[in-house]
Amino acid sequence: MASVGAAAGAKPLSVTTLLLAAVAVLGTVAAEVDVLERRLPDMLTGSLSLAVAGIGILAMLQNSEPLQRMVVAATVTLGAAGLILLVAPAAIGWGDLKLAPSLAAATATISWTCFMNAAGLSAVLLFATASADFLRRRDASLVPYGPSLVGAASIALGLSTTG
Structure with a gap:
């Protein structure tokens, strides 16, 4: 099978492409569930975490710097989200707390700029989502963070594949 790909001129998938695929597939499903059910299931956030960690290990085989960025970004994001959850529990959900570090790690694997x-x-997408939700419902309903987080990570990763 590999010889067929080589004969056809296929290039190996880059780490960026693998991360974009993981975020696009698992993240999009998680975001859709978040919109419909206002929750992020462990199965989806956990699967995304495992996929990102596995891809990070692949990236580490070439260079250890991406793995270091992943760990720092995920830790800082988890700490910030955890602090928000502690101080203002109605502002962020447990699913968001589990989703955000995976997306931070995925984007940091590429670069700090990403x-x-x-x-x-x-932040921009979340503000837009919250504003639209407020205009539509005019109540203090819980705004799903999943679509904004996943969309932003997908766009940042997508831009990284082109540049």
């Missing part, structure tokens, strides 16, 4: 782009874009 991570920062995803973080900034997620």
Whole structure:
């Protein structure tokens, strides 16, 4: 099978492409569930965490720097989300607390710029989502973070594949 791919001129998948695929597939399903059910199931957040960790280990085989960025970004994001959950439990859910570090690790694997782009874009998308939700419902309903987080990470990773 590998010889067929080589004969056809197929290139091996890059770490960025693998991360984008994992976030796009697992993250999109998680975001959809978050919108419909207002929760992020452990099966989806856990699967995404395992996929990102596995891809991070593959990246480490080439260079240890991506793994270091992954660990730092995931730890800082988990700490920040955990602090928000502790201080304002109604502001963030447990599923978001489990999803955010995986997405942070995925984007940081590529570069700090990719991570920062995803973080900034997620804030913009979340604000837009919360504003639209407020205009539509006019109540203090829980806004799903999943779509904003996944969308921002997907866009940041997608931009990394082109540049």
